[in-house]
Amino acid sequence: MLKKTLLVREKIDIFRYSSLICILKNKTKGYKPRQSLVFETEDVMKFWRETSNDECLFEKIISIMGIFGTCRSCELHILTIDDVKDRGDVMVNRRDTKTNVNRNFGIIGDENGINPVDIVRKYRALRLQHVAHNFFFVNYRNGKCTEQLIGIN
CATH class of the missing domain: 1.10.443.10 (Intergrase catalytic core)
Known part of the structure; x- marks a missing residue:
């Protein structure tokens, strides 16, 4: 996301900066995105019923x-x-x-x-x-x- 934002807004292609790419890859190790909560069928039926x-x-x-x-x-x-x-x-x-x-x-x-x-x-x-x-x-x-x-x- 950072790469695309810099490319679109600032016209900077960070792919040319290999050390920066390495740092960014090291920073994202272990990152787990949060899973969005989703209503189950039973939840919706309970809402409609109760x-x-x-x-x-x-x-x-x-x-x-x-x-x-x-x-x-x-x-x-x-x-x-x-x-x-x-x-x-x-x-x-x-x-x-x-x-x-x-x-x-x-x-x-x-x-x-x-x-x-x-x-x-x-x-x-x-x-x-x-x-x-x-x-x-x-x-x-x-x-x-x-x-x-x-x-x-």
């Missing part, structure tokens, strides 16, 4: 859309109400901003005693109908949705 919809409905809906559709945060941000269609199961047409290819995914019924479709329907029912914008995700607070659009972060 948290109340009044407190964490927005977090549940974001995790459902992210897991079922493998969505990036920018793709969730631009998701519109017209992209989410309820036909027994919930079908979502996702616009992919990185590869410019639209993808569809479905949110299907009962998963280990949890029905993600019902959670999506509940959020959609709480969402105000007469909102100035067409984005799917709006602010959810104290058991109610407001008109305020949720930001990407």
